[in-house]
Amino acid sequence: MKIICIGRNYAEHAKELKHPLPKEPLFFLKPDSALLINNKPFYCPDFSNDLHYEAEIVLKICKVGKTIAREFAHRYYNELGIGIDFTARDLQRKCMAEGLPWEIAKGFDNSAAISKFIPKSRFDDMRNISFRLEINGNTVQQGNTSDLIFSFEELISHVSRYMTLKTGDLIYTGTPAGVGPVKQGDNLKAFIGNELMMDFFIK
Numbered sequence: 001m002k003i004i005c006i007g008r009n010y011a012e013h014a015k016e017l018k019h020p021l022p023k024e025p026l027f028f029l030k031p032d033s034a035l036l037i038n039n040k041p042f043y044c045p046d047f048s049n050d051l052h053y054e055a056e057i058v059l060k061i062c063k064v065g066k067t068i069a070r071e072f073a074h075r076y077y078n079e080l081g082i083g084i085d086f087t088a089r090d091l092q093r094k095c096m097a098e099g100l101p102w103e104i105a106k107g108f109d110n111s112a113a114i115s116k117f118i119p120k121s122r123f124d125d126m127r128n129i130s131f132r133l134e135i136n137g138n139t140v141q142q143g144n145t146s147d148l149i150f151s152f153e154e155l156i157s158h159v160s161r162y163m164t165l166k167t168g169d170l171i172y173t174g175t176p177a178g179v180g181p182v183k184q185g186d187n188l189k190a191f192i193g194n195e196l197m198m199d200f201f202i203k
Contacts, residue, residue: 001168003030003112004159005085006056009149009174016177025150025158028102034112036084039200042110044184048088053182054175055133055141055190058083059152060117061169068160073153076165080120082131082190082197083172084113089181114170115190115197126152134189135182143176150174 007026008019036042044051059077068076085106092105123129126145133141150158155171182188182202190198 001032001166001170002163003032003034003170003172004028005030005106005112005172006150006155006174009155010143010147010176011149012147012177016179021149025155027155027159028106030085030107030112033109034107036110036113036200039198040110041201041203042086042113042182043203044182045088045108047108048090048105050088050090051182052087052089052179053133053135053140053188054085054087054179055131055143056083056085056172056175057081057129057131057143057145057192058114058117059156059171059173061156061165061171062167064164064166065156065160066164068157068165070153070157073156073160074126076156076160077152077171078120079117080123080129080192081115081117082192083115083170084133084188084190084198085172085175086111086113086182087179112170112172113188113198113200118192118195129192131190131192133178134191135186137187140180141176141178145173147176148174 186202
């Protein structure tokens with residue numbers, strides 16, 4: 001399975017990192033060893049001093065597809081969850097300054113925390129899903145899919161132009177503004193609407 005992560009898909013997040021808005025979806029991959037499941041704790045790696053959280057809605061692909069037309073893309077996922085794209089921001093800045101790939105800053109072990117999944121049939125409108133991340137009881141990120149630059153269907157169609165999507169692949173659809181650092185002892189709780197989806201600690 002593949003973990004496909006979309007960058008700069010919320011305008012305010014791009015602005016806070018001083019990045020230009022994309023003209024088409026940007027994506028990168030994480031290996032399956034990046035998954036962090038079942039509310040297991042996240043252990044801070046020793047190679048970064050500036051580890052950031054990025055909360056995002058995650059789609060689970062439900063069937064194989066290649067070069068998927070946008071109007072049919074909704075057929076290729078039937079569940080969604082919420083995830084945390086952990087980023088070694090200090091390593092990412094260094095990579096970007098030197099024109100290097102980002103994998104060292106994005107693809108390390110347990111850098112893709114993922115919640116349980118719920119059927120998309122529970123939602124009336126894919127473009128009106130609210131979600132939030134709390135750290136130690138304080139809301140640090142609050143987003144709504146109405147603010148996506150590229151919709152779920154646009155993302156699926158675009159990525160499938162370049163690589164075949166397979167059952168079980170995950171698409172992290174981008175993070176809203178409010179990203180920031182985590183530290184040992186932090187408790188992270190992620191919600192879709194008012195439903196608690198993830199609850200785990202940083203160690």
